[in-house]
Amino acid sequence: xxxxxxxxxxxALAAIAAAAGSNSSTASTxxxxxxxxPSNFTASGVFPASLFxxxxxxxxxxxxxxxxxxxxxxxxxxxxxxxxxxxxxxxVDVKDPHIxxxxxxxxxxxxxxxxxxxxxxxxxxxxxxSCARCQAQLLAAKVVALAxxxxxxxxxxxxxxxxxxxxxxxxxxxxxxxxxxxxxxLAFADVGGFDGQMICQNFLRSAxxxxxxxxxxxxxxxxxxxxxxxxxxxxxxxxxxxxxHLSDFHLDPRYATxxxxxxxxGLCCRANNxxxxxxxxTTALPAPRFGAYRCDTPYxxxxxxxxxxxxxxxxxxxxxxxxxxxxxxxxxxxxxxxSRDYVLYTETVxxxxxxxxxxxxxxxxxxxxxxxxxxxxxxxxxxxxxLSSQFSWNYDHVASLWKEKGWISESVAQLxxxxxxxxxxxxxxxxxxxxxxxxxxxxxxxxxxINMTQLDPSGMLRFLTDELQDAEDAGERVWxxxxxxxxxxxxxxxxxxxxxxxxxxxxxxxxxxxNIFWGHTHEDEHSIFYxxxxxxxxxxxxxxxxxxxxxxxxxxxxxxGFRMYLVDSGTFDIIDAHTWRSDVNAFSQLDGQTKFxxxxxxxxxxxxxxxxxxxxxxxxxxxxxxxxxLVTEQMEANPDxxxxxxxxxxxxxxxxxxxxxxxxxxRVCYMxxxxxxxxxxxxxxxxxxxx
Numbered sequence: 001x002x003x004x005x006x007x008x009x010x011x012a013l014a015a016i017a018a019a020a021g022s023n024s025s026t027a028s029t030x031x032x033x034x035x036x037x038p039s040n041f042t043a044s045g046v047f048p049a050s051l052f053x054x055x056x057x058x059x060x061x062x063x064x065x066x067x068x069x070x071x072x073x074x075x076x077x078x079x080x081x082x083x084x085x086x087x088x089x090x091x092v093d094v095k096d097p098h099i100x101x102x103x104x105x106x107x108x109x110x111x112x113x114x115x116x117x118x119x120x121x122x123x124x125x126x127x128x129x130s131c132a133r134c135q136a137q138l139l140a141a142k143v144v145a146l147a148x149x150x151x152x153x154x155x156x157x158x159x160x161x162x163x164x165x166x167x168x169x170x171x172x173x174x175x176x177x178x179x180x181x182x183x184x185x186l187a188f189a190d191v192g193g194f195d196g197q198m199i200c201q202n203f204l205r206s207a208x209x210x211x212x213x214x215x216x217x218x219x220x221x222x223x224x225x226x227x228x229x230x231x232x233x234x235x236x237x238x239x240x241x242x243x244x245h246l247s248d249f250h251l252d253p254r255y256a257t258x259x260x261x262x263x264x265x266g267l268c269c270r271a272n273n274x275x276x277x278x279x280x281x282t283t284a285l286p287a288p289r290f291g292a293y294r295c296d297t298p299y300x301x302x303x304x305x306x307x308x309x310x311x312x313x314x315x316x317x318x319x320x321x322x323x324x325x326x327x328x329x330x331x332x333x334x335x336x337x338x339s340r341d342y343v344l345y346t347e348t349v350x351x352x353x354x355x356x357x358x359x360x361x362x363x364x365x366x367x368x369x370x371x372x373x374x375x376x377x378x379x380x381x382x383x384x385x386x387l388s389s390q391f392s393w394n395y396d397h398v399a400s401l402w403k404e405k406g407w408i409s410e411s412v413a414q415l416x417x418x419x420x421x422x423x424x425x426x427x428x429x430x431x432x433x434x435x436x437x438x439x440x441x442x443x444x445x446x447x448x449x450i451n452m453t454q455l456d457p458s459g460m461l462r463f464l465t466d467e468l469q470d471a472e473d474a475g476e477r478v479w480x481x482x483x484x485x486x487x488x489x490x491x492x493x494x495x496x497x498x499x500x501x502x503x504x505x506x507x508x509x510x511x512x513x514x515n516i517f518w519g520h521t522h523e524d525e526h527s528i529f530y531x532x533x534x535x536x537x538x539x540x541x542x543x544x545x546x547x548x549x550x551x552x553x554x555x556x557x558x559x560x561g562f563r564m565y566l567v568d569s570g571t572f573d574i575i576d577a578h579t580w581r582s583d584v585n586a587f588s589q590l591d592g593q594t595k596f597x598x599x600x601x602x603x604x605x606x607x608x609x610x611x612x613x614x615x616x617x618x619x620x621x622x623x624x625x626x627x628x629x630l631v632t633e634q635m636e637a638n639p640d641x642x643x644x645x646x647x648x649x650x651x652x653x654x655x656x657x658x659x660x661x662x663x664x665x666x667r668v669c670y671m672x673x674x675x676x677x678x679x680x681x682x683x684x685x686x687x688x689x690x691x
Contacts, residue, residue, distance in 0.1 A: 001682075015188050034566050036239055036578060036602070042596035043304035045590065051303055051353070056081040062289060062594060065255050066299045072348045074400040077346045086271050091171075093339040096373070098180040100321060101187045102148040109146050116142065117191035134207035136202035138191035139299045145186035149461040150300035152186065155180025163204040168334075175331055177335035178446070179544035181377050184387060185446045190389065190453075191655040199449050211390065213499040214453065221455075223469050224509055230511045234477060236620060239568030241321040242313065244360060245563045246550030247483075247519030250370065251350055252296035252331040261292035262324035263286040267332045267555075269295035275661045288587040289571045290598050293557045293655060296331040301598060305560060305582070306357040307550055308600040312449050313564045314581055320564075321358035322427075326519030326549055327368025327483030340373055344397055347371070351398075355405045361674040365434045367398065367421045368483040378420055378439040379447045405619065424467045431479060431514075432471050436460055438518075441497035448494060459499055468508040477514045477572045485518035487527045488670045489688030490679030492520065502675040505529045508624065509543035514572040516544060522551035522558055523649045523689060528628050529674040534682075537672055539633070546674065547577070550651050554584040559651035561603065573622030577606040581651040604648060610634070610637040610641065632668050639664055650690035663687040 004405075049059045050067035059066035065086070071077045082088065104112070108530070116139050123135070142157045153175035159457055160169035161180075172181055189195035194214075200207040220488035243272060256271040262285040263273035269287035278284040281423055285292070291301040312317045327348045330343055354363050369376035381388040399416040402408045408425060416423040421439040427433065439445050440458040451457040464480070471478045486498040505513060509529065525548035530541045552560035561581040565574045582600045590596060606623060610631045635641045642664045650656030662684055 005094065006494050006572040013086065027324035029286045030242050034576070035314050037310075037312045037316075037449040040599055040601040041308040041311045042599040043307050045594035045597045047300055048303055048307070049464070050092045051357075055540075064257050065253070067253070068299075068349070070345055070349055072344060073404050074348075074397055077341075077344075078172065078673070079341060079348075083339075083341055083345055086254045086259075089254055089270065089272050089337055091336055092176050093336070094176065096340045098175060099184075099386060100180050101145065101184050101387060102151065102189075102385070103149060111141065112142065112146055116190070116192035119190060123193060123197070129201060131197065131208035134163075134204055135192055136195045136260035137201060138186065138189075142186045142189075143444045144378070145183045149183055149187065152183025155186075155557070156182040159204065159633065163207065165203065165438040171336045172334060177222075178261050178374055178377075178541065181374055184379070185449055188383060188389065188450045188542065190451070193450050194484075195452050196450055202449070203446075204441050210680075211495075212494045212680065216455075216499060216503065218503060219459075221465065224464075224472075226507050227472075227511070234509070234571040236573075238620075239569045240575060241565075241567040242315060243565045244309065244313070244315075244320045244323040244358065245326070245517060245547065245549045245565060245566050246354075246552065247326040247329040247549035248368070248553055248556065249302070249325075249350055250296040250331055250551070251302055251346055253345070253349070254297055254300035254331065254333075255291075255295065257289040257298070259283065259288045261287040261295060263294065264317070266334060267296060268292065269298070270428050272340070284587035286588075288591050290590055291554050291560070291584055292587065293584055293653070294553050296555055297553045297560075299355050302353065302552070303558065304598045305562070305600065306353055308461050308580070308582075308598075309562060310359055312600060313578075314604065315359060320361055321567075323354070323358065323363045324433075324479070324481050325354070325363055325365045325519050326399040326481055326517050327366045327521060328370045328551075329368065330370040332370065332555060335374055336509055338373060338375070343371065343373055347398055347401060349438045351405060351481060353400050354665040362427075363402075363424070364407070364425065364435060364481065365398070365402060365421075366482045367437050367439065368518075369439050369444060371483075372439060376439050376442050376444040377447060378437055378445060378458075380440070380450070382457060382459075383447075384450070387539075391420075392417065399423075402470075403589065413654075419463055422463065426476070429569060430476050432476055432552055434464060434467050434469070434478055434480050436464060436480065436482040438484040438486075438493070441486070442484040443492060443502070445496055448497075452494075452496065455500055456497065461497065461504065464501075465504055468504065468512055472508060476512075478508070478512050479515050479517065479572065480513060483518065484520045485525075485527065485546065487546075487676060487679055488548065489666070489683065489685065489686075490520065490673065490676035491688055493676045495676045495680065498675040499677040501531060502533065502678070505544050505674065506531055506533070513544050515574060517550070518546055518548045521548060521689065522553065522555065523691075524548070524550040524561065524563075524582075524651060525649060526628060526671055527674045528625050528632070530625075530672070534672065534674070534678050539626050539629045542629040544674075545625040545628050547574075550579065550581070557650070557655035558651055559584050559653045560598075560600075561651040568622065569618075571622065573624060575607075575620060575622060577623065579603045579606070579648070579651075583652070585654045601686075603652065609644060613638075632671050635668050642667055646690060655688070656690040659687065659690070666671075670678065 054069040056067040148393040275284040399413040404412040527546040529544040646659040666687035673679035
């Protein structure tokens with residue numbers, strides 16, 4: 001297939017679109033460097049062909065998504081069209097290695113079996129018939145994983161079928177998907193003890209009950225006690241930085257315009273997914289070329305969002321001071337449709353687009369659960385041998401890309417390669433950025449179910465603590481960023497590691513940790529941290545807070561959105577946050593013409609939306625944990641403010657559910673829960689999302 005040459009200039013096109021679609025007055029908060037752009041921006045209906053140097057198809061076509069030719073600057077590979085061909089999505093990846101643990105000796109197998117039998121005998125939950133049965137089955141599977149690891153995926157499929165986890169067990173738990181991962185976990189986990197209990201609870205239809213947080217012994221965890229009194233707070237500089245926060249881009253290069261946007265299961269807007277009642281020959285809801293509510297981000301929406309951001313934030317000429325990206329680049333493919341090349345392709349494309357279109361300073365990145373092969377699988381180095389480095393291909397690739405873009409130095413890249421793509425950067429202005437790979441506390445990561453009685457099997461939280469201590473010793477402030485949040489409703493993170501994280505935040509707040517940033521939920525949310533494990537929840541005990549960013553992807557039933565912070569350059573506190581959105585419900589109306597693309601509009605100022613009745617807070621005072629706790633008190637006094645929060649949580653999607661009664665009570669409780677342990681202890685479940 002012939003490659004098409006570049007015929008248009010992207011930034012010129014963006015400027016034309018801005019002139020045509022941005023017709024509202026410029027906004028300002030009245031503080032230096034706080035000027036915003038117009039209140040709305042309508043992108044061009046024509047895809048900017050100059051975004052990429054060549055294509056496998058005609059990028060100006062309206063009946064299919066562009067298919068750019070992507071060359072990886074790290075691997076020097078030109079990714080083939082077959083990798084993203086929406087009409088021929090691979091169903092089995094036979095190229096990538098699926099690493100299995102080495103066979104053990106007969107003595108080792110016997111020793112492990114005896115140890116597991118003993119462990120089951122001592123397990124307090126053995127009397128629970130479903131839990132005991134589940135753990136006994138895991139014991140049998142463990143013997144297979146140790147003695148005949150090549151048959152481990154077969155026993156994984158059998159477990160899947162026994163517990164009716166899926167209707168596609170061979171596809172999703174077999175040798176070419178999660179089978180090798182599950183075999184590794186069974187080989188190393190204490191399946192007769194706490195590890196097995198948690199595997200049964202999390203993966204095997206809640207066969208075991210979910211326990212609360214384990215007793216936490218922090219003796220010798222911290223090198224020094226918390227200073228008392230705390231150091232004198234940093235002084236405000238009066239100068240504001242503009243910092244962009246993007247999350248959950250979820251580019252879908254396999255998006256098929258006109259395919260089924262309301263499929264029965266899986267990721268929609270794919271040629272191979274249909275609406276079962278309608279049948280494979282009938283499309284109930286054709287996928288608009290700019291995206292739909294049950295689909296990930298097509299190239300057309302990606303280009304529109306990236307064109308809108310500089311205009312709306314008034315950074316076309318200055319760029320952002322820096323940007324934080326809290327993870328998830330890759331589309332929501334099933335395990336059998338993923339491959340290393342697909343992940344590498346997406347990383348190469350999206351980071352390159354950030355660099356070339358946003359005019360940003362450094363971009364600081366955390367990996368998301370969809371940014372690793374076999375979604376959310378990241379193994380601790382403690383496994384040893386070949387298994388300890390089985391995901392180094394990904395850490396090496398992203399670290400090299402970040403360095404190639406000029407966002408981090410070679411020394412930081414080396415740190416990222418060694419720390420699961422997590423790293424620390426000390427900026428010239430004195431702010432330290434610490435990024436974490438929070439797949440290492442995500443409940444869907446099988447590897448987290450090995451050695452669960454340990455505080456920190458991966459060493460990630462040890463790394464975080466040591467970096468925070470260095471920052472405290474240097475008198476500097478820190479931003480922490482990751483993907484999977486530590487708290488909110490407790491549905492996604494594991495209890496024990498986020499319980500430890502909470503104690504770390506308490507120890508180094510408010511004098512060191514200025515802000516925390518998460519993504520993952522695709523929704524606009526917030527979390528507050530308190531002293532003494534939130535035993536006393538008040539404005540006086542609030543010490544830190546986490547900003548949970550809206551997503552670019554519309555999945556599921558959400559509008560597309562992004563946020564910019566105005567940050568005091570002396571304290572690195574956030575003075576205000578501005579959020580924009582685009583109405584995905586209107587995208588179908590844009591088909592059949594090329595004059596207009598999606599419109600992104602200004603949604604709200606955090607300070608103005610929630611702070612009207614908070615007294616004693618000046619225009620330049622920070623939106624810190626104390627301020628956010630006062631917001632929750634206002635919500636308790638005025639349910640209309642919870643309605644406002646709920647509306648913004650879904651980016652004003654027409655499909656967002658309402659939140660009253662117990663839901664309203666739960667939302668305030670979630671905002672006050674910075675760990676899964678506190679959420680489960682204090683809050684009713686089932687109200688975390690507007691989806």
